[in-house]
Amino acid sequence: MSEVPPRPDLSVVVPVYDEAESLPALADEIRAALGGLTFEVWLVDDGSTDESWAVIERLQAEDIRFGGVRFRRNYGKSAALAAGFARCQGRFIATLDADLQDDPAELPEMVARLEGGADLVSGWKRERNDPWEKRLPSKFFNWVTRVVSGIPLHDFNSGIKAYRAEVVQSVRVYGELHRYIPLLAKWEGYTRIEEQKVNHRPRVHGRTKFGIERYLRGFLDLITVVFITRFARRPMMFFGGAGTVAFLVGFLMLAYLTVLKVAFGEPIGGRPLLTFGVLLILLGAQSFLAGFLGEMIVRPEMERADRYDVREETAPPTAGRGGVEHATAPPRAVPVA
Numbered sequence: 001m002s003e004v005p006p007r008p009d010l011s012v013v014v015p016v017y018d019e020a021e022s023l024p025a026l027a028d029e030i031r032a033a034l035g036g037l038t039f040e041v042w043l044v045d046d047g048s049t050d051e052s053w054a055v056i057e058r059l060q061a062e063d064i065r066f067g068g069v070r071f072r073r074n075y076g077k078s079a080a081l082a083a084g085f086a087r088c089q090g091r092f093i094a095t096l097d098a099d100l101q102d103d104p105a106e107l108p109e110m111v112a113r114l115e116g117g118a119d120l121v122s123g124w125k126r127e128r129n130d131p132w133e134k135r136l137p138s139k140f141f142n143w144v145t146r147v148v149s150g151i152p153l154h155d156f157n158s159g160i161k162a163y164r165a166e167v168v169q170s171v172r173v174y175g176e177l178h179r180y181i182p183l184l185a186k187w188e189g190y191t192r193i194e195e196q197k198v199n200h201r202p203r204v205h206g207r208t209k210f211g212i213e214r215y216l217r218g219f220l221d222l223i224t225v226v227f228i229t230r231f232a233r234r235p236m237m238f239f240g241g242a243g244t245v246a247f248l249v250g251f252l253m254l255a256y257l258t259v260l261k262v263a264f265g266e267p268i269g270g271r272p273l274l275t276f277g278v279l280l281i282l283l284g285a286q287s288f289l290a291g292f293l294g295e296m297i298v299r300p301e302m303e304r305a306d307r308y309d310v311r312e313e314t315a316p317p318t319a320g321r322g323g324v325e326h327a328t329a330p331p332r333a334v335p336v337a
Contacts, residue, residue, distance in 0.1 A: 009037040010111055011093045011165075012104075013084030015044050015077050019098040020051040022204065026100055027059050027066065033104040037111065041066045042084040043098070047074030078178040085168045093168050097159035103199040110162035110196060119167055119190035120182055122153050123160035125200035148226055149183045153195055156182065160198055164190070180225045235294030239287045247284025253277030 012030060016023065023043070030041060043056045045068065056068035069083050081095060092114050096102045102123070110121040128138075138157055145156050156179045163185070171184040182193050231238040254277040260266045268274055 006038065008040050008090045009092065010034065010039040010107070011084075011088035011090030012039060012041045012107070013044065013081055013088065013093065013095050014041065014098050015046055015080035015084070015095075016048060016052050016056070016098045017046045017074065017080075018048045018050045018052060020048070020055045022098055022100045023052065023055045023059065025204075026096070026098060026104070027063070029100075029104045030096075031063070033107055036108065039065060040088070040090060042087055043068045044080040044084045045070040046076070046080045047071045078173045081178050082173045085173070088165065088168070091165055092162060093165055094162040095159060100204050101201050102160040103201060106160060106196065106198045107162065110160075113194055113196065114162055114164055117192060118194045119164050119192040120185055121162045121194045121196050122155065122182060123158040123198035124153070124155045124195050125158055126154070126197050128200050145180075145183075145222060148222060149180075149186075151182050151186060151193060153182060153193070155195075156180065158198070166190075177221055177225060180221065183225055236291035239291030239294060243284040243287030243289075243291060245284070246280045246287060250277045250280025250282075250284060253280065 012034075014026070019026075027041070030039075043059070043066065045053045045056060053068070053070050056066075056070075059066045060068055067087070069080075069087070071079070071083075084095075085093065092111055094107050094110060096104060096107075106123060110123075113121045138155075142154060142156055145151075146153060161181070163181075167185050167188075167190050168181070170188045170190070171181055173181065173184075177184065186193060227238070253273055257268045257271065257274055257277065261268050
């Protein structure tokens with residue numbers, strides 16, 4: 001009977017897109033940095049058009065701690081991370097970019113912070129080796145995200161992060177949501193989020209794969225994340241609140257016009273306020289209805305008994321009342337929604 005291999009201390013997920021020249025040096029740096037840990041590395045080829053997959057196959061043949069996943073086409077960084085997360089076996093999980101700008105030597109300290117109780121450690125590229133046209137939009141983007149999310153991180157875009165395994169198992173990453181994993185984790189109850197200043201190096205090979213349009217997509221995804229984390233399970237709080245405000249403002253406008261018409265005999269048919277008041281009442285009613293329908297859709301799922309995540313459990317004493325001993329019930333596996 002074959003023995004089950006021990007669980008590694010750390011799993012490293014590296015999204016790869018046309019980085020064939022960088023991968024051998026990255027592999028050497030990972031091995032050098034993680035010499036004191038048991039680890040595995042998942043290199044996820046996100047539809048590369050160069051020789052990246054051939055390099056990944058060679059690295060795996062040379063070192064069984066390296067594994068590879070190859071997409072048929074380019075799906076994006078979030079998809080690459082999700083594919084890597086699904087295959088990780090380590091107690092802790094870290095991410096790195098493949099372009100050698102992230103320094104693997106930062107990972108042992110991140111793991112130490114996780115061992116010390118942190119749920120998530122995010123890298124902060126305080127001294128960033130990128131052109132100004134990338135730095136300035138990134139600073140503005142991070143400021144907005146910091147204000148909206150309430151998480152005091154300076155660099156949500158950092159590719160180097162480390163997590164407890166249960167953190168990435170609790171969040172679903174798609175679209176451009178990889179940069180919002182801290183916010184998704186916080187929503188799931190993982191509030192020990194720390195930041196570590198990391199060494200950021202200039203790009204050695206190739207060119208950046210991201211343009212200014214990623215910030216537009218990022219802002220749209222920020223709106224999505226804020227909505228799903230705050231209102232996905234209580235849509236009436238959003239739609240009903242907005243609808244109530246619109247309805248009341250429209251009602252007051254029409255009430256004012258009614259007084260003018262009835263008490264003073266003033267004509268109101270051509271006044272823009274009449275049209276605006278009617279539109280607000282209709283908008284308010286529709287928003288309230290949308291919230292009500294959302295509640296009807298969400299409520300059955302929320303009433304299911306298995307929609308919670310148990311962090312830990314302790315058994316009650318075995319001694320029962322009246323001198324009768326009751327056997328402690330065995331632990332139950334609680335499905336996580």
